[in-house]
Amino acid sequence: MRSASESFWGSIRLAVTVALMSACRATEYEYLSWRPDTYSGGPNYGKPPQCVDIPEDLRLCHSVGYSQMLLPNLLEHETIAEVKQQASSWVPLVHKNCHPGTQVFLCSLFAPVCLDQRIYPCRWLCEAVRDGCYPIMEAFGFPWPEMLTCDKFPQDDVCIAMTPPNATEATNPTDFQTIPLLLSTGYSDICPPCDNEMKTDAMLEHMCASEFAFKTKIKEVRRENMDRKVILQKRKKMLKAGNLKKKDLKTLVLYLKNGADCPCQQLDNLGNQYLIMGRKVDKQYLLTGIHKWDKSSKEFKKAIKKLKTYKCPTFENVFK
Structure with missing residues (x-):
């Protein structure tokens, strides 16, 4: 039986797929097809994109709720080995529960969901995670990294976002401007x-x-x-x-x-x-x-x- 998380992410993938197909007037959806980015800040890759299974030892994202990711990812990592090496350093931050969207934000970059077009996190999600987690990182002597500068991410294009719990759902399902993610937080005020x-x-x-x-x-x-x-x-x-x-x-x-x-x-x-x-x-x-x-x-x-x-x-x- 599929978990609620898997069902939820399955719905998201279907919704984004339909939106992208409509926007591009596609007649057939293929995971490996690749169209020009709507986001001009996207990187240029030397390797063609491919769908790969998220390995169990990619601890940051193996439990995020979907089973396949795109390579190269959105941080220009071209191999699973490189993704695992870089992503492992972020696991302690996720465990700190400094913001409910931390894992989703990071995994949208390290292990992006396998869709027909690169979907970046929304700028305001980046800002919310940064503002919630930076004090934790600062306590350990780490700055917010340059590679996650929030100005790099889109505001108006299709993007990964989250809706705060108990908020009124305002996303128009025909627009697919954002993907609402309802998550809980267990953040503690202990040092x-x-x-x-x-x-x-x-x-x-x-x-x-x-x-x-x-x-x-x-x-x-x-x-x-x-x-x-x-x-x-x-x-x-x-x-x-x-x-x-x-x-x-x-x-x-x-x-x-x-x-x-x-x-x-x-x-x-x-x-x-x-x-x-x-x-x-x-x-x-x-x-x-x-x-x-x-x-x-x-x-x-x-x-x-x-x-x-x-x-x-x-x-x-x-x-x-």
Whole structure:
């Protein structure tokens, strides 16, 4: 039996197909036919487009609700290997639930639905996701990337959009100017580095988004402007060194970016041992993750064990 998500996306594909066929006066619909873009900002590809199955290990988009995607995609990735390498870095952001349309927005670019014409996300969807997720990215020291500049996306052409929950549906089904997507959100106001699930995959994702990780206790926490300054005990057990030198480790001070007022339970309990993660941004070291060191947790022990051999995606290739 097809899930509600699959049925929903099936309806969307049919609707867009009918719209595109009507607009182009097509007599027969073919997935592999290719017509000039209505969106002038589209890239020029060296390879002809093709429909391919979304692989299970493309975690960002395998659950998005449709089974096939176009290659090359809308970010000029020409192989599945390249798509997986680049898309994997965005999985932690989707898990943060910073905006209900994050996965749909990203997958419309990384794994666009297999239709007769490239369908880009609407500019205002990009802006909504950017405005919701940028504070999360900033907390981890990442800027909104140039490749996702919202001005690149269309306002008036056929495009991927979403309608806020409980909003009155205003889209004319004969126009197909937008595709409404009703999604729920579970966004939390907890400081992003502190809002960590005790799940193996989630912990590994946080460690991959960090340059270094170690076990230690916290000596003191102070407010400094809009940040929180985290002063650590001198004794630390290194798990992932990155570019951190031993001399830096002794006097290391971390900052919880824009975290002066958001809740962080871990920083209220200074007697515990913690798994601390961070990365250097400009001249500051940012706290990017903090977990209670809990050997009674099977998920925690599994994450610590897997960290030694786990191959992380290269975040610098994506967030630039």
